[in-house]
Amino acid sequence: MAAPGDSWATWLAGRSSEHRARGLWRTRRSRVPGAVLDFAGNDYLGLAGDPRLAEAQAEGARHYGAGGRASHLVSGHLAVHEALEHRLATLTGRPAALLFSTGYMANLGTLQALCDSDTRVFQDRLNHASLIDGARLAGARSRRFHHGDLGDLERLLARAADDGRRLVVSDGVFSMDGDVADIAGLAATSTRHGAWLMVDDAHGLGVLGEAGDGCVGRAHGIERVPVLVGTLGKALGSAGAFVTGSQALIDHLIQFARPYIYTTAQPPGVAATTLKALELLEAEPERRDRLHTRIRRFRKEAATLGLPLAASSTPIQPLVLGDSQRVMCWAAWLAERGMAVGAIREPTVPRGQARLRITLSAAHTDADLDALLEVLADCSTRDAIAEGEAIS
Structure with missing residues (x-):
């Protein structure tokens, strides 16, 4: 008779062997900053190692404490979080913004709060895993259109006419290919079919746009892109993420986005760091x-x-x-x-x-x-x- 847990040990060993045999085994390497030339990270503006950000983080921790202490809806929402949300809304030209601890959580929380089994979601085939997972976890009916193919998206939307709420979802800059979505085309197609457009501009924020506001930002307003997601741990050299849009959207996420409701607030020092990064984005x-x-x-x-x-x-x-x-x-x-x-x-x-x-x-x-x-x-x-x- 097999000992308790043996089936799990066998399963883990089998999965490990299969992955190794296919040459797909992932490994982590502990690195000391500066010990190697880093052409693998996402520190696009070179801000992550800027001593001014480190000092802002230290000062934020000295003033507010090291940890968030509680979720935003309990007692973890501090003045520095509020200031950062206002600043991010201003950067992207939208009325309101909401902080999340990671980009993955921002996408999962937004899709889970907006979608259910009556929602039809249309995603670019090369979207980030968090967008695919978010729609799946929400139980939405999903279709994936060919990468960057507005004609394919048009056909899928036309077939789903009068079939519940519709949401088109795309990366802004695709993380593995580096190409930029046709935001204007996506917006026009979505509007024509009464769908909302959600864009994850994780890799465009800070890099693209006249003021570093990304490939969406103020160039494509809230009417064209009602749901905009950005991350803070790439070009801005900090950590965390945000969703920005109408006040009604942000209020809805506060009420219904489970990853937001049930997560301890971002450490205040990190929020202070991002405020400094946004200051440098504008000044430099x-x-x-x-x-x-x-x-x-x-x-x-x-x-x-x-x-x-x-x-x-x-x-x-x-x-x-x-x-x-x-x-x-x-x-x-x-x-x-x-x-x-x-x-x-x-x-x-x-x-x-x-x-x-x-x-x-x-x-x-x-x-x-x-x-x-x-x-x-x-x-x-x-x-x-x-x-x-x-x-x-």
Whole structure:
């Protein structure tokens, strides 16, 4: 007779073996900041290590305490949270905003609060996992349209005419491909069919837009994009997320978004950090200029080297190699030279679309880019030699 728990141990071991055999096992590496050249993170403006943010966090903790102490609806909602919500609403040109602890929670909470079995949700096929999971957990009836294909979205919406509330959902900047959604096209299509549009602008906020307000921001007002989500741990170098929209939307989320209601409030020092980051975003536009200069230079020189970059004008620069083993080899060669680059395989991307996810930052210097391009050229050469040896 099997001992209690043996079936669980067997199941865990089997899943582990299967994942390892497919070359999909994920590992964590403990890194010391500055010990490697980081081309894997999302610190697009180089703010995460800015000493002014660290001081703002320390000062916020000294003034309010280290922890949030309770949920926002109990006693955890402090003046610094209120100030940050007002500031985020102003940045995005909307009446109100609501803080969440993470972007994943913001998307789950929003979709869970807005959707039920009577809701039809239409999602871009390459949306972030949190958006897919949010609709699934809400019990909404979901369809996924071909990536960036407004014609496919139009057909799906037309078939669902007069069939309950409809919500179109898309990333703003797609996290694995770096391309930007056609916000104007999505808004027009949604409006034509009486649907709301929800955009997760996690990777656009701080990077795109005239004032760093993202690919949606004030350029596409609340009438066109009623539900806007942003995160604070990428370009703004802090942590957490927010949803912004009408006062009615925010009031609804406060009442019904379970991840908001039942979570301890964000540590006040983190909120103070984000306020400082927003101040620097406005005061130092040269950070965005420097970032986009780096992007243009990298793409130009990568093309000269014949590297298979996907089309992207954002800090996310995917080098699509196709095969997972090949991606892991390139990542290992880069690591040998002191560089961290994201190695992305299925199921995060479709099979055959494995890639190095190279991310650029305003903190990168020309020398950093020189070093990266030199190693990528070397990887390409080593790869070609290994392929030739395999054929012979």
